[in-house]
Amino acid sequence: MVGKQDSAQVLIEVWHASQPECFDLAREIWGQFAVVSRNDQHAFPGLVVYEATPSIPLQYPDPRLPELDRHQFIVSMLVKWEEMNVPNSNTPSVPTH
Numbered sequence: 001m002v003g004k005q006d007s008a009q010v011l012i013e014v015w016h017a018s019q020p021e022c023f024d025l026a027r028e029i030w031g032q033f034a035v036v037s038r039n040d041q042h043a044f045p046g047l048v049v050y051e052a053t054p055s056i057p058l059q060y061p062d063p064r065l066p067e068l069d070r071h072q073f074i075v076s077m078l079v080k081w082e083e084m085n086v087p088n089s090n091t092p093s094v095p096t097h
Contacts, residue, residue: 004081005079005080006078006079006080007079008079010075010077011072012026012030012074013060013070014026014057015062015068015069016068017067017068017069019069022070025071026071030073034052034053034054036049036077047080048080049080052075052077053075055073057071058071059071060072
C-alpha cells in the first residue's frame with residue numbers, strides 16, 4: 001500500500017548546436033525518466049518515486065540563444081510525501097495532518 005503521496009513536475013531542457021543531436025539527447029534523458037518507477041523507486045536520492053510520466057520532447061527555440069537548438073519536456077511524478085524541515089530557515093515546516 002502506498003502512503004501519503006504528492007505530485008511533482010520537473011521541466012527538462014536540452015540545448016545543442018545540432019537539432020538531431022539535441023533531440024537524441026532529450027530522447028535519451030526521456031527514456032531514463034520513463035523507467036524510474038518501474039526499475040528503481042529510489043533513483044533520486046531522498047525521493048521515493050511511485051510513477052514518472054514524461055511528456056514527448058518538443059523543439060522549443062530559445063530566443064536568448066538562437067544559435068542553439070532546444071528541446072524540452074515535462075516529467076509528471078507521483079512521489080512519497082514527507083514532512084520537510086529546512087534548518088536555519090524562516091519558512092514554517094509543512095503540517096503533518
